Amino acid sequence: MIRRYDFGSPIHTGAVVRELAVENAAVPFFATEVQEGRVSFTIHMDVDDLVFGLGESLRGINKRGHLYRAWNSDDFSHTENKASIYASHNLLLFSGREKLFGVYFDDPGAMEFDLGYTRGDTAVITSENGDLSVYIIEADSLTAICKEFRGLIGRSYLPPKWAFGYIQSRWGYSSDPEVRNVVKEHRDRHIPLDGVCMDIDYMEDFKDFTWNKKSFPDLRKFNADMRADHIRLIPIIDAGVKQLKGYDTCDVGLKKDYFVKKADGKPFVGAVWPGRSYFPDFLREDVRTWFGGEYSKLMDEGIEGFWNDMNEPALFYSEESIAEAFAVADKLRNENLDIHSAFALKDAFNGTANNMEDYRRFYHEVDGQTIRHDKIHNLYGAYMTRAAAEGFRRYDSSKRFLLFSRASFVGAHRYGGVWQGDNSSWWSHIKLNLQMLPSLNMCGFLYSGADLGGFSCNTTEDLMLRWLQLGVFSPLMRNHSADHTREQEVYRFANWEDMRDILTVRYGLLPYLYSEFMKAALSDGMYFRPLAFDYPTDDVACRVEDQVMLGSDCMIAPVYEQNARGRHVYLPEDMLMVRFRSATDYDLTPMEAGHYWIELALNEMPLFIRRGHVVPLAKPAEYVEGIDFTDLRLLGWLDEGVTTTLYNDDGQTTEPVLESGLTTITVTVEGENVNARGEGLTLNVDDVIVGE
Numbered sequence: 001m002i003r004r005y006d007f008g009s010p011i012h013t014g015a016v017v018r019e020l021a022v023e024n025a026a027v028p029f030f031a032t033e034v035q036e037g038r039v040s041f042t043i044h045m046d047v048d049d050l051v052f053g054l055g056e057s058l059r060g061i062n063k064r065g066h067l068y069r070a071w072n073s074d075d076f077s078h079t080e081n082k083a084s085i086y087a088s089h090n091l092l093l094f095s096g097r098e099k100l101f102g103v104y105f106d107d108p109g110a111m112e113f114d115l116g117y118t119r120g121d122t123a124v125i126t127s128e129n130g131d132l133s134v135y136i137i138e139a140d141s142l143t144a145i146c147k148e149f150r151g152l153i154g155r156s157y158l159p160p161k162w163a164f165g166y167i168q169s170r171w172g173y174s175s176d177p178e179v180r181n182v183v184k185e186h187r188d189r190h191i192p193l194d195g196v197c198m199d200i201d202y203m204e205d206f207k208d209f210t211w212n213k214k215s216f217p218d219l220r221k222f223n224a225d226m227r228a229d230h231i232r233l234i235p236i237i238d239a240g241v242k243q244l245k246g247y248d249t250c251d252v253g254l255k256k257d258y259f260v261k262k263a264d265g266k267p268f269v270g271a272v273w274p275g276r277s278y279f280p281d282f283l284r285e286d287v288r289t290w291f292g293g294e295y296s297k298l299m300d301e302g303i304e305g306f307w308n309d310m311n312e313p314a315l316f317y318s319e320e321s322i323a324e325a326f327a328v329a330d331k332l333r334n335e336n337l338d339i340h341s342a343f344a345l346k347d348a349f350n351g352t353a354n355n356m357e358d359y360r361r362f363y364h365e366v367d368g369q370t371i372r373h374d375k376i377h378n379l380y381g382a383y384m385t386r387a388a389a390e391g392f393r394r395y396d397s398s399k400r401f402l403l404f405s406r407a408s409f410v411g412a413h414r415y416g417g418v419w420q421g422d423n424s425s426w427w428s429h430i431k432l433n434l435q436m437l438p439s440l441n442m443c444g445f446l447y448s449g450a451d452l453g454g455f456s457c458n459t460t461e462d463l464m465l466r467w468l469q470l471g472v473f474s475p476l477m478r479n480h481s482a483d484h485t486r487e488q489e490v491y492r493f494a495n496w497e498d499m500r501d502i503l504t505v506r507y508g509l510l511p512y513l514y515s516e517f518m519k520a521a522l523s524d525g526m527y528f529r530p531l532a533f534d535y536p537t538d539d540v541a542c543r544v545e546d547q548v549m550l551g552s553d554c555m556i557a558p559v560y561e562q563n564a565r566g567r568h569v570y571l572p573e574d575m576l577m578v579r580f581r582s583a584t585d586y587d588l589t590p591m592e593a594g595h596y597w598i599e600l601a602l603n604e605m606p607l608f609i610r611r612g613h614v615v616p617l618a619k620p621a622e623y624v625e626g627i628d629f630t631d632l633r634l635l636g637w638l639d640e641g642v643t644t645t646l647y648n649d650d651g652q653t654t655e656p657v658l659e660s661g662l663t664t665i666t667v668t669v670e671g672e673n674v675n676a677r678g679e680g681l682t683l684n685v686d687d688v689i690v691g692e
């Protein structure tokens with residue numbers, strides 16, 4: 001059951017697709033206070049209460065005990081003290097002995113989530129603008145609450161099947177021969193690969209929808225050659241449009257008045273990669289239609305996937321903020337700088353980036369109203385994603401395109417996926433990657449993943465390998481790193497063969513992973529879940545922060561500590577451990593419920609399959625199109641027969657129907673004899689263990 005409560009004059013954010021009548025009564029569960037335009041919602045938390053949600057945000061799966069701020073921020077340093085990163089997913093789930101409900105705050109402006117930070121037993125959620133809709137969601141389990149919520153916000157984005165392949169990316173690839181070489185290095189060593197991201201250096205002077213004709217002289221042929229080798233090129237598009245006369249996107253945007261404006265009616269100018277830039281008003285439908293159409297310049301060359309970036313929007317400075325910084329510098333020139341003035345000088349320049357004052361300098365047109373940017377800040381990236389997705393649909397409505405964004409808001413999950421932004425090559429960020437995945441799923445973002453190996457800082461061989469072992473399971477599996485960091489393509493490392501072998505596990509499991517993803521997407525379900533969702537009465541499971549459930553049959557528990565030769569794992573029920581070294585080299589250990597120390601050499605990764613379930617494994621392939629989805633080995637620990645379903649489709653149909661993609665697999669057990677059948681499938685049961 002979902003009930004809606006309104007405060008102030010909420011604007012239509014697009015997060016929700018079902019129109020619910022507004023209740024007259026007070027919001028249940030919370031004490032509500034309206035003060036000076038702000039609205040706050042206070043709730044007492046019992047000692048055992050758990051708090052889940054907030055999608056892409058820092059810290060643990062259980063969000064209790066810290067302060068979070070909904071304010072999409074370009075922040076490349078994901079440290080524990082940060083309250084905001086790139087997304088605002090304002091869903092919370094409260095679960096305890098006395099309470100079980102979800103609450104969604106549909107508010108496009110800044111919000112504060114004090115979840116036991118000021119007082120350990122109290123959560124206070126504050127809307128700074130006071131214009132919002134609050135949805136209270138009740139059902140009899142955490143999983144059921146999320147399903148209700150997902151029904152409210154609409155079906156998740158469906159990527160093409162090839163987007164589940166391994167993708168190599170690096171900021172710095174800047175020419176056709178360089179990218180071809182990256183592909184060749186993979187193919188020569190039989191390292192699986194399905195895509196290469198093209199970062200900002202493919203563009204001409206960082207201009208959206210252009211490419212450098214010197215370094216990419218024939219993009220169409222380049223792309224066609226790559227496609228022949230089963231590789232997709234995935235260019236980046238940034239939110240800011242370079243200010244330059246004679247650059248078509250800029251000229252048209254100015255002529256048609258498509259950019260956000262200041263109070264004086266002049267277009268707002270802020271700087272990003274190309275220097276001074278304009279920012280499309282994505283909240284306007286005509287602007288979305290125009291900008292979404294611009295992608296066709298690259299799609300005409302054969303491109304089938306994009307990533308949208310810098311769409312918080314990130315601002316290095318505005319004309320105003322940089323002028324103020326220079327004024328400070330001019331004043332201090334030739335001074336003897338002391339503790340105060342030296343810091344004032346530094347702060348003047350550091351403070352120009354993503355400056356709050358700048359976010360108050362420009363306006364959007366929303367349904368005929370002029371709204372200052374800060375009031376709807378968190379929608380900007382989501383509406384860029386929507387512009388792109390709608391453009392793709394107009395371009396070819398029968399085809400699924402790959403799209404993932406950095407900034408997002410609930411609602412954008414219908415149009416594209418997200419990556420977790422600029423993480424670092426830190427061990428703690430493997431764990432953070434894991435912890436964000438189920439929270440993102442709660443909010444509808446199923447297609448997601450982090451920069452494997454870490455974006456900032458220099459990676460190490462062991463970090464890369466361990467991170468790939470988690471990446472095997474994340475729908476977006478992309479190795480991405482920043483310019484000037486240690487090169488981290490798999491083939492750069494002495495132990496690349498171990499990395500290649502781990503990648504074969506991804507391709508071997510892909511029929512299963514794709515199936516579980518599509519089942520989740522098409523039924524408003526979750527691909528990743530915290531253990532608390534599946535074992536709500538198990539107090540230990542409810543607090544596990546470094547293992548998550550995957551699909552209906554599995555649990556994952558990656559190693560995320562340097563020099564570890566294993567890890568502690570908690571099994572809430574009997575499970576079969578598959579210790580993978582590659583898709584063809586693994587061992588099987590049936591394990592009863594309980595606590596274990598599990599040995600895992602650097603080249604080994606575990607998958608835990610629930611007793612009574614089977615998971616299919618395909619023969620390894622070097623690209624998704626090469627996987628035989630019909631020739632499968634079943635892995636499992638059974639006491640009796642079982643039936644399961646496997647979803648598959650052509651990977652590109654835009655309106656797939658769950659039922660028509662399902663094949664039933666029936667496994668029978670008679671004594672020691674196991675048999676399995678499924679229409680159109682060849683099934684090997686040698687890895688199905690029976691009984692004790």
Ligand code: GLC
Nearest residue numbers: 171199200309406421422482
């Ligand atoms: C941003 C993106 C990062 C990208 C870089 C250059 O930092 O988050 O992924 O590599 O910009 O485009």
